Amino acid sequence: MFEQLVDGILWDIALVVFFVGIIWRIIDVLRRGKRQDLSVPRNSGVPGAIMANIRGFFPRREIAPRVRMKVIAGYMFHVGLLILLFFAAPHIKFIEEHITGFGWTAMPYWAFLVSAQVAFAGLILLWIHRLLHPVTQLISRRDDHIGAILVFLVMLTGCMALAEISSELRVFHRFTVELLMIYFPFSALMHAIMFVPSRAYSGAMFGRRGVDL
């Protein structure tokens, strides 16, 4: 019964909420509009918007030593998670069967284990930092913790499911994924998409003024 629900209607609901929710959030930003900038630009804002999106992946030299742990842990988590998502054999099989109709080469089992450990270590480090550092303690919201817990659960159940000891573990993993997909568009997890317009708006503004963001 639970398996049918998870593999059936709940998956369909999660898929719709995930994609419609994301599109709705993006439209919500765009429809709010931004007033035309009436100042005379020094440069075009377009290169600024593009460059800000690229440069944003690297911390500025001036603050790099002070944020080293956050940056390293952040990359460990995000890169590890993306590798797991797109190169774990069960995920490729699932994507081929349910979404694309084609697959690609999966990473070997040992690489899966390494990626999972790196991603877990990154997530746990970031979370501990969030809980212990006075600044992140102060500015973290309930939403940030729920998002972190959900991602943690998805990764944990995914690792458990990989052993293929029982089908219940696979179902439980898929259930946590569906919860995450439903939560995603309405949470801070949306930063995974909204960072693009955010960097673009600021990059364009600074770019018009001749400053590299």
Added chain:
Amino acid sequence: MSTPLERGVETLKAQVDARVESYFSSCTGCGVCAEACLFYLESGDPRYTPIYKTEPLRKVWKNEHTVWGKLAAGMGLSKPITENDLSDWEELVYDGCSMCSRCSMVCPVGIDIAYLIRKVKEGLAAAGFVPEGLQIAGERALQFGSPMGLTEKSLRNAIAALEKEEGVSIPIDVEGAEYLCMLSSAEVVMYSEYITALSKIFSAAGISWTLSSKYFEATNTGVQKGDSGLARQLLERLVDVATELKIKTLISPECGHAYTTFRWDGPNILGREFPFKVVHILELLDQLRADGKLKISGSFDERLTYHDPCNICRRGGVLAQPRHLLNQFAPNFVEMDECGEMNWCCGGGGGVSSNERAEPLRLKVFDIKKRQLDALNVSTLVTSCSNCRTMLEEGLEHNEMEDIEVIGLTELLADHLE
């Protein structure tokens, strides 16, 4: 009839645009912005974390524009903004933020936090939560045109005295002049050598210029306070005067926020393009240099460094020009370790200097500039903002470092004309 609190909340609601929405939707609460903020780093108080200073606006955005916020409001569970919130944030925003934008440069998701803080100020100002010093400055600006209360008579007296003492000619209200020079009150009262320098340089370069007796003030207290209505009124006066004098270009003086107001934010506050060009004095001087109209003579051999005013460099884009100019006559010019677009603020921008209550904090955060200067062992500190200049002088005095002389770049340049 709405209460001040209601006016503040309504004003905050009106601030939410596409940028605000994308910024708050992107924030992960990583806290990287704190590592770029002199108020947090020097005080160690996490409340000065830049993104935390935007909390009233985030709260409004969350309650009005997110699913969870609307759901909570529907169930009567949302926490509305209170007067206590605004009172707390008045101190954080007006005392503990110089709007230097350093945080905006380092945010991993690209949030222009200074843009958000400016909007928070709009809400606070609408609710009447503004420090007394800024409030009074705003009233004076409206009444006299100057936050220090200078009048047309004060200006004329100061100019007459300069012409007599320095033997220079300073044109006032010349219709059809190419350039209109704006001044900050500090340049009339404390740093009049700037006006003398303008006269010498423009005379040497054959520039047609004028001051306006009707409206000479470059400082816009409305911008510092976060009161767009006041900012607009002051800008209207400026446009009227410039139109009346038929000038082609407005010269923004050695004042940081005046430059961003005139050059970048002014037309947007006013809702229309200016009928004249805007240049910063350093842009013009560098252009004159490039055109061969500035002949430099001799050199300034003291070891010196340049303090970038945040609004002129980081938020204004005038980065190369002061360096081109200094390299003409200052062979011992050295840079601070973090300069240009990642400079450290003097601590007094964004209206902090007009806020007496913030003085102890401002002097505390000056320690970062002190360390930068200690590392260089310079005898002269050059800048291009009269507000920075005052803050630097006060900071140096507070730290018993008066052996370092602070000087304006235009003035130093004028001393080295052929």
